[in-house]
Amino acid sequence: MGATLAEKILARASGQDSVRPGDVIEPRVDLAMSHENAALVINQFTEVYKDTGLDSRVWDPSRIAIIFDHRVPAEGMKTANNQKKIREFVTAQGITKFHEIRGDEGGICHQILPENGYVRPGQVLVGTDSHTTTHGALGALAWGIGATEMAAVWSLGRVLNVEVPATIKVVVTGEMKEPVSAKDLILYLIGHITAQGANFRVLEFHGPAIRSLSTSGRLVLSNMSVEAGATAGLVIPDAETERYLREEAGVTDPIELLQPDDDAVYERVVEIDISNLEPQIACPHTVDNVKPVGEVVGKPINQIVIGSCTNGRLDDISVAAAILKGKKVSHSTRMLVFPASGRIYRQAMDLGYLQILMEAGAVVMNSGCGCCLGIHQGALADGEVALSTTNRNFKGRMGNPNAEVFLCSPAVAAASAITGVITDPRKGN
Amino acid sequence: MGKVVYEVGNDISTDAIYPGRFMATVLPSETPQFAFADEKEFNAKLTKGEVADGDILLAANNFGCGSSREQAASCLKGYGVIVVARGFARIFMQNAVNLGLQTVVAPEIEASVGDELEITQTEVINHTTGKSYATIAHPPARQAIIDAGGLIAYARKKLLEEKGVKSA
Numbered sequence: 001m002g003a004t005l006a007e008k009i010l011a012r013a014s015g016q017d018s019v020r021p022g023d024v025i026e027p028r029v030d031l032a033m034s035h036e037n038a039a040l041v042i043n044q045f046t047e048v049y050k051d052t053g054l055d056s057r058v059w060d061p062s063r064i065a066i067i068f069d070h071r072v073p074a075e076g077m078k079t080a081n082n083q084k085k086i087r088e089f090v091t092a093q094g095i096t097k098f099h100e101i102r103g104d105e106g107g108i109c110h111q112i113l114p115e116n117g118y119v120r121p122g123q124v125l126v127g128t129d130s131h132t133t134t135h136g137a138l139g140a141l142a143w144g145i146g147a148t149e150m151a152a153v154w155s156l157g158r159v160l161n162v163e164v165p166a167t168i169k170v171v172v173t174g175e176m177k178e179p180v181s182a183k184d185l186i187l188y189l190i191g192h193i194t195a196q197g198a199n200f201r202v203l204e205f206h207g208p209a210i211r212s213l214s215t216s217g218r219l220v221l222s223n224m225s226v227e228a229g230a231t232a233g234l235v236i237p238d239a240e241t242e243r244y245l246r247e248e249a250g251v252t253d254p255i256e257l258l259q260p261d262d263d264a265v266y267e268r269v270v271e272i273d274i275s276n277l278e279p280q281i282a283c284p285h286t287v288d289n290v291k292p293v294g295e296v297v298g299k300p301i302n303q304i305v306i307g308s309c310t311n312g313r314l315d316d317i318s319v320a321a322a323i324l325k326g327k328k329v330s331h332s333t334r335m336l337v338f339p340a341s342g343r344i345y346r347q348a349m350d351l352g353y354l355q356i357l358m359e360a361g362a363v364v365m366n367s368g369c370g371c372c373l374g375i376h377q378g379a380l381a382d383g384e385v386a387l388s389t390t391n392r393n394f395k396g397r398m399g400n401p402n403a404e405v406f407l408c409s410p411a412v413a414a415a416s417a418i419t420g421v422i423t424d425p426r427k428g429n
Numbered sequence: 430m431g432k433v434v435y436e437v438g439n440d441i442s443t444d445a446i447y448p449g450r451f452m453a454t455v456l457p458s459e460t461p462q463f464a465f466a467d468e469k470e471f472n473a474k475l476t477k478g479e480v481a482d483g484d485i486l487l488a489a490n491n492f493g494c495g496s497s498r499e500q501a502a503s504c505l506k507g508y509g510v511i512v513v514a515r516g517f518a519r520i521f522m523q524n525a526v527n528l529g530l531q532t533v534v535a536p537e538i539e540a541s542v543g544d545e546l547e548i549t550q551t552e553v554i555n556h557t558t559g560k561s562y563a564t565i566a567h568p569p570a571r572q573a574i575i576d577a578g579g580l581i582a583y584a585r586k587k588l589l590e591e592k593g594v595k596s597a
């Protein structure tokens with residue numbers, strides 16, 4: 001009986017020939033990622049070592065990544081103090097994959113990891129962030145854990161008591177026609193299988209439409225797999241994976257493109273033909289409340305957001321710049337753009353995209369999580385409506401429980417910026 | 430026996446349980462004040478001490494979906510409430526197990542605020558309506574952590590075993 005990609009990775013990481021769904025294992029971790037919530041991980045890590053008489057050293061400082069992104073630069077003294085505490089810990093423990101608040105090396109964790117070549121196919125990667133699923137786009141089994149679980153990983157180098165999840169195979173056929181993008185596909189899938197449709201399961205993406213997606217698009221699929229409840233969202237690594245790792249992430253060592261077996265056993269197969277897919281919108285207040293854009297066109301929008309670990313990459317900004325070139329953001333709305341990393345920011349600057357967006361009236365913010373979670377930038381007023389390329393629209397997500405968030409692709413967001421109302425980018429204004 | 434003190438529907442996210450703007454507060458001793466901060470009435474009930482240890486928060490499916498923030502589990506744990514739900518999102522469930530917040534999965538549960546519920550090994554008995562609902566037990570992987578008194582204690586035990594073996 002064959003193994004799914006997740007089963008293969010977990011078998012290797014736990015030193016077994018094979019594992020089956022339901023098996024309990026302790027897989028070794030290749031990379032353990034945290035952001036500002038490392039402040040809590042440090043606290044729990046200290047608790048694990050308490051009264052043991054042992055020197056509290058992390059298991060492997062080269063396998064821990066800490067990226068400041070959620071509140072950068074710090075919005076208040078509490079965050080500033082957390083960041084200071086983390087810096088001191090990083091220095092004391094000799095953690096090497098540390099990304100500060102900087103224009104050269106900084107950005108959102110889920111962009112920093114891939115673009116620096118920290119992620120490889122076949123790895124086990126855990127992060128104290130639910131969108132750690134993002135890294136499945138490169139064929140790594142990557143999932144989100146809590147801070148206490150991370151403290152155990154920092155101590156032991158493995159995840160304790162992991163129950164091997166079953167896998168759902170998603171086969172995507174047909175040809176994606178611009179401006180339809182990976183975002184529309186994943187929104188459609190979440191609407192189709194619901195917000196808990198993949199809870200405790202892994203999504204494994206197959207089919208010609210996935211093969212022809214760039215890594216940037218694949219990152220969108222894996223990123224939002226968690227919005228269907230998935231533990232992980234895996235894309236089978238292929239030539240494009242290798243191209244990305246070599247050309248964009250600067251990886252020089254050997255890359256193994258681990259594959260699932262042809263006779264792998266899947267819990268369920270979901271088939272999607274995207275040939276006629278329309279741009280999709282997730283309406284408030286759940287990510288699975290998905291409708292074709294046609295059903296919501298004309299809805300007035302107060303704030304348009306392009307950015308985040310979902311759609312803050314160079315191709316996303318490029319799409320927006322192409323639509324907004326020579327146009328103006330409607331004065332009935334406001335537009336915020338936050339590139340996913342300093343590198344993307346600089347590339348977008350070199351290519352003139354940021355100039356175009358600013359001349360149109362958009363505000364370009366620093367790289368980081370920005371308004372995605374409504375903590376310190378771009379909060380909404382009571383009764384306001386946002387249209388955003390981020391990944392969550394839960395009540396309160398953009399800083400105000402009395403506001404609404406609609407989720408969409410960069411093309412829909414940019415076309416809507418010109419009109420101030422939800423607009424189908426295929427029709428324009 | 431516990432009383433249902435609050436009832437919520439499907440897909441209650443961690444943004445609702447512990448709003449993002451309080452995420453810089455991390456210590457389990459400090460998070461309870463912000464539990465359901467945007468649900469003013471329930472938050473006031475909690476912070477005024479009107480919820481007793483063992484009282485029940487009743488939820489439908491996919492409770493705790495969204496972010497991995499552990500504050501969503503620690504803030505409820507601080508009041509000793511038990512969360513009885515038709516289903517939980519994975520990360521929240523694991524965080525609850527790790528921190529010792531009691532969670533009960535009862536896929537068919539029906540109850541209302543004020544009902545008295547008894548939780549046994551295999552079912553939830555609603556003493557107000559006289560009906561019982563089967564529960565799904567934690568799988569062994571999670572039960573082992575609960576039995577150890579939470580993940581900190583469990584990890585500490587593993588750590589000591591490992592170091593003991595290495596130095597031997």
Ligand code: SF4
Nearest residue numbers: 131308309369372373
């Ligand atoms: S951009 Fe948003 S979803 Fe992504 S890591 Fe930051 S807060 Fe989370």
